[in-house]
Amino acid sequence: MAETVPRGAPAFRHPAAAPLAVLVAGAAGSAYLYGTDPHQPGHLLPGCPFRMVTGLLCPACGGTRMVYDLMHGHFAQAWLDNRVLLLASPFALALLGRWMLEGLRGRRWRPRLSPRAQVAILGTAVLWSVVRNVR
Numbered sequence: 688m689a690e691t692v693p694r695g696a697p698a699f700r701h702p703a704a705a706p707l708a709v710l711v712a713g714a715a716g717s718a719y720l721y722g723t724d725p726h727q728p729g730h731l732l733p734g735c736p737f738r739m740v741t742g743l744l745c746p747a748c749g750g751t752r753m754v755y756d757l758m759h760g761h762f763a764q765a766w767l768d769n770r771v772l773l774l775a776s777p778f779a780l781a782l783l784g785r786w787m788l789e790g791l792r793g794r795r796w797r798p799r800l801s802p803r804a805q806v807a808i809l810g811t812a813v814l815w816s817v818v819r820n821v822r
Contacts, residue, residue: 703790710787721758725751743820746812747772771815 723730737745749769756765757773765773782798789796800808 701790702793702795703787706783706787706790709783717754717758720751720755723755725755744816746815748819771811 720732723732725732732751735745735748737743738748747769750772753765753768753773756762756768785798786796
């Protein structure tokens with residue numbers, strides 16, 4: 688549920704401050720990513736720490752390449768980069784949009800997931816990790 692913030696609160700404590708900061712950081716990262724091909728070596732994009740330590744693909748591995756390919760209209764390549772993350776992206780964007788909307792209305796908002804939904808998300812991530820590392 689959303690809770691209202693009293694008038695006169697500092698700007699950084701406004702409910703829209705955090706979603707706006709995420710939006711600005713995402714836009715800055717996207718601008719850099721648009722001109723930097725993660726498929727090629729020699730860029731400043733970070734690697735996956737899980738993969739560096741274990742040598743295995745995590746559930747989000749390929750996400751940076753997927754976003755780059757989507758921004759350049761390469762939908763088939765984005766599908767190959769990370770299928771599950773691509774399918775989950777609209778839901779994540781919808782959550783970000785709702786968070787932003789509630790913040791702009793002056794209300795704090797947090798998504799509430801049932802224990803069953805949490806288990807489903809975790810189970811999907813684990814299953815995806817296993818499937819993509821076995822192939």
